[in-house]
Amino acid sequence: MIELDQEQRMVLSTVRNIAREKVKPKAAEIDEKEEFPWETATTFAQNGILTPLLPEEFGGIGSSYLLFSMIIEEIARVCASSALILIAQADGMLPILHSGTGELKKKYLPGLSKGLFAAFAATEPGAGSDILYMRSKASSKGGFYVLNGQKCFITNGSIADILTVFCYTDPSKGARGMSAFVVEKGFRGLVYGKNEKKMGMRGSINSELFFEDIAIPAENIIGQEGSGFAYMMEALDRSRLFAASQAVGLAQGAIDESLDYAGKRVQFGSPITSLQAIQFMMADMVAMTEAARLLTYEAARHIDADDKSMITKACAIAKFIASDNAMKVTTDAVQIMGGYGYMRDFPVERMMRDAKLIQIYTGTNQIMRLVAAREILRSQR
Ligand SMILES: Cc1cc2nc3c(=O)[nH]c(=O)nc-3n(C[C@H](O)[C@H](O)[C@H](O)COP(=O)(O)OP(=O)(O)OC[C@H]3O[C@@H](n4cnc5c(N)ncnc54)[C@H](O)[C@@H]3O)c2cc1C
The missing domain is CATH 2.40.110.10 (Butyryl-CoA Dehydrogenase, subunit A, domain 2)
Structure with a gap:
């Protein structure tokens, strides 16, 4: 059960429309050309979602971490690179917001909702x-x-x-x-x-x-x-939540694409969705992605509740579970689509390449397991 108020639901509905109408059509092209999507970034700024965590006094919408997590997920579902615009923006902004002087905030934060990076x-x-x-x-x-x-x-x-x-x-x-x-x-x-x-x-x-x-x-x-190291660690906890949200969106996008394809692909006289081998893969992909999503939302709730004793562990676990899952799900999506999945005419091969990064950045998944283990042992003392 997701607790969003009416305003938050409206934001999410706007994000879904932007993702479908503006972000998705450009996803293959920016990947192919290795181009930063300037137009998409402008669309995010114009719709108030370039820096959603920024409080209203600095021109943002003061979103909760849970809502921001869902925003990242919706965009990553169609284009993980475009979701990364919001993540990098938040990563750079958070140390200033959390620890900067009033002057520093006034000088640098308002521009970040308007299109500065x-x-x-x-x-x-x-x-x-x-x-x-x-x-x-x-x-x-x-x-x-x-x-x-x-x-x-x-x-x-x-x-x-x-x-x-x-x-x-x-x-x-x-x-x-x-x-x-x-x-x-x-x-x-x-x-x-x-x-x-x-x-x-x-x-x-x-x-x-x-x-x-x-x-x-x-x-x-x-x-x-x-105190820079402490500020870095505080921002990295949150960045791991963002990476987990991106991974959940990416996995969901691969599920969407491969399900759609499998329903239409006929082999041996029937759609391949009638094959138990395909059905079992789909069941696993959906089950594990739903589990990763719940862990991710739970990590966001810990940050929103300022539950300090839980944040580091919850964000590290959400990050490695969600990104390991995204790697597996995107690989399986390619498998379900057979030779067509391997071709650049379909988005799942891009999603598989994108997923690999999330296992590496903002702390590798080996480091995430170390962080989680340390927190688990600390809480037992
Ligand atoms: C596309 C991309 C975007 C990035 N964006 C940013 C950014 O915006 N800002 C920024 O500051 N950084 C950024 N990074 C850096 C990223 O966070 C690092 O790449 C990451 O933390 C891993 O560091 P490394 O690449 O040096 O790998 P290494 O630290 O050299 O790790 C190599 C391997 O050894 C393993 N390993 C290392 N130490 C241990 C250990 N103690 N126990 C077990 N295994 C271990 C790792 O898990 C990995 O498998 C980005 C990286 C990439 C690839």
Whole structure:
């Protein structure tokens, strides 16, 4: 039973229409051309769903995490890359919203509902799962922090108007020596490297970024110096919920496509849906996707209730269950559709390529199991 009020149901109905009429028709093309869907992003901004979590005072709709989770799911059902626009935006925005000063929020948040883009920049070539191994460093100098270093794989990196950058301010203190800053697109010393060529999620941009003596005004620090790691972890918990929602949508989209095809595909004189082998696959695909959806909504409810002792575990579990399921379901959808499923004329091969990323980013599924296990053991102490 999903508890949404009338206004929330209206938002979701608008999102469904946008997904069907504006997002779906472009999904194959942006994948093929490896193009960022500018028009789709503009449509999201015009309809108030580019940054739904943003409170109304900053121009957003102040959505709950549950509603945002459903919005991501509806868009990912037809195009996972387009759903990633909303996810990257939220990832970049959340540390500012949660921990920024009033001034910083007033300066940077309102634009994010109107069409400016944010990005979350943590990963470096030598620091992926082991994020504390990062080398980027900002040193305080007069009224500025001077930032040097580099980042990689950053979603929306080269198109973002603002980057939430994590780096050390005092590497000798480890996690307690990390800080977070807002870096604007125009800052001198922000150098763009290559945009990656990817297996899937090709309608999204992933960039290398180089920081060459960037002078960041001291007031652009997010929250307290030395608290960046805590802000990063808080945002990552939520980002794992977003990834789970994207995975549920992707799996549902593959179910929609393969069911539709199977009902029409005749072999041995009957639709292949009359074959028990196909029926059993479908039953598993639907059952596991419904289970993943419930876990995902449950994680969203924990965040909405600010149930701090449950958020990290619930988001990690939802992320690895939903993305492992999306990988299996999209692979099975290709199998159900046989040779046609393998062809780029149908969307399921794209969905299968897109699903793989969700097992990797915002913390790999191996790391998600580590995080969940730590939380389980902690709660037993
Ligand atoms: C398309 C894409 C978009 C991304 N977007 C962003 C973004 O916007 N911002 C950002 O900051 N980052 C982003 N990332 C980075 C992403 O979060 C990392 O790729 C991810 O955390 C894994 O790091 P890695 O690639 O360095 O893999 P590694 O950390 O090198 O891992 C390699 C393998 O070793 C395993 N492994 C590593 N350590 C352990 C361990 N302790 N126990 C068990 N297994 C382990 C991993 O699970 C994996 O299988 C993105 C990545 C991709 C591919």
